[in-house]
Amino acid sequence: MRDILPALSRWYAAGAPFGLATVVGTSRSAPRDPGAAMAVGPEDEVVGSVSGGCVEGAVFELAQEVMTSGEARLTTFGYSDDDAFAVGLTCGGEITVLVRPVTRDTDPGFAEVAGSVAAGRPVTVATVTDGPARPGATLAVWPDKVSGTLGNEGLDAAVTADARGELALGATGLRHYGARGERREDAVTVFLHSFAPPPRMLVFGAIDYAAAVARIGDFLGYRVTVCDARPVFATPKRFPGAVEVVVDWPHRYLGGTETDERTVICVLTHDPKFDVPLLEVALRRKAAYIGAMGSRRTHDDRMKRLVEAGLTPQELARLRSPVGLDLGARTPEEVAVSVAAEIVALRWRGSGAPLTATAGAIHPAG
Template identity: 60%
Template sequence: MRDVLDEVAVWYGADIRFAVATVIRTWSSSPRAVGATMAVSESGEVIGSVSGGCVEGAVYDVAQEVLRTGVPQTVSYGVSDDDAFNVGLTCGGTVELFVQAIDAGVFPGLEILIDAASAQQPVATATVVDGPASLGSRLVLTQSDVTGSLGAEQLQRAVVEGTRGMLEHGTTGMLRLGRNGERRVDELSVFVESYAPPPRLVVFGAIDFAAAMARIGKFLGYRVTVCDARPIFATRARFPEADEVVVKWPHKYLDEIHVDERTVLCVLTHDPKFDIPLLELALRTSAGYIGAMGSRRTHNDRLARLREAGMTESELGRLRSPIGLDLGARTPEETAVSIAAEIISSFHGGTGRALTDTSLPIHRETLAGR
């Protein structure tokens, strides 16, 4: 529900009843990922999308029925290409959705979810979508508390444990357990949606290319930091889209912040006095993407310096340099697109080739936390 949470919060605050349809499973070329949400208010207002426009009309009708009856439903669209076409899912993929009416009585932890997500604090929901437990029963988990009940104590304990593990990695997906929480038993399906804080994009080097990267990074949903040791360049006026602008030596700043597998590090300084100590540290972090700008000559010189500093070939193999995909980019904005394309490709297993030249699935499994 992350993609509609702000609007849903307004409805909830105004005591407006609504239904939420969430994608809980996908097969083949599903146009939206697991976790995509569409909400329908009791007055008929619609927000969000579960298929990019393919099956929203059919889902709207189900949501209206759920609002009338109060009974949750699990629905699927696109079992075959013909069936898909009948409801508008012309891509031929398959989506399964869980549709449930929401109000304070059904979702007592919604306010906790809204507050935690707004404060960018980790929070997750775990909802029973199939099996012998009460359909639609739900837990809301923060780092310290659990709100809600699934009934059986053993089941609740197992779901809390599994959900906390998924929240730690920012993962959204399905837990399958026995009716009493048994592992390796497939009686009960619990859909877990993690609301991890947005991933970080740290851009080193306060240049015009960094301004373009800050803009596209925000567009892609990152928390963006621009860092440079030169105060005359690292100013808020030059980078209004960035969440923060830091004046500090890049390697010192990197040493101070938390870096995880969702973090993106873009080194745009192409100056050895900044690059080498920064990349020595960056390539030994768990960052999911590390790219450095510069010509091929600069890249070769950089590799030689890093080898002299004791970096291994395995560590150097993580470096994307020259940064970005070969799009023929020239302007800062075009270059930012090429870098963003490489970032997306690296996290989602893309090839970087034209789709017309490939036969792989268009939509890939999203890596944890993306």
């Protein structure tokens, strides 16, 4: 929903009702992930997408209906071999979409949630999708406060606890509860949509390859930092895609900055006096990915130095070196694609093999 937030905030501030459609569930090769959103506002203006074009027409009509009725609607679009186009989703997957009306009366906390998302402050929005609680009811959960209600204190308490757990992971998905928050799966279904700050990408080494990696990292939604100890190379002009450019010794900067399970660390320094002390710190920190550039000879020398520095086999096994997938990349931009491909493959447990050489679902569950 981040990409359509400016339009939603504009409509809300003007007091204009709008219909908000959100993907709350998917299966098989669904075109969009849970959390993808589309909205229909004043004068039938449409922003966003829930399926990449497959079912937008039907969702547009649903949004108009819910704005008239004031009642949320939950609809599933899927694929049928007998009548694919009548069902709407021809990619072979299935999506479940919640369409709900948003007004100042029905959603008094929307502006605060939108402000948090825009400012990068973490918040999870819990929305009832099905069950005896009112479909479309929302509860906004921050690390330190809660706004709204799903209908009763027991349900609010159970959802708040789960929402904070999902927020810590930046996770989004459906949860099931008893009518008063019991841990059952036979009553109320709630969609937890986490808006955590973007994950970080830390790029060390202000070289041409780093500029390309920073650009693709920004494109993938990372908050990018480029760090190098050489001020003549580490300049914002050379790295317009980076959120920040830091002049500092890489190991010292990493030792003083926060990382978590979503952080990506790319070591492109290509110099033992920089990358060995840096990797000593990195391999002992929380991170989703740690990759280091260099030839196989450089890698062997680096590993020997890291062993001498006292790193364990378990710590060394976290290192992706030489960095990237084997794409035959040559240019900085091609190498950046190789690195990005490895990051994505590791995140989603992809094989890195051509899809023509694989079988089964293209987008496996989980």
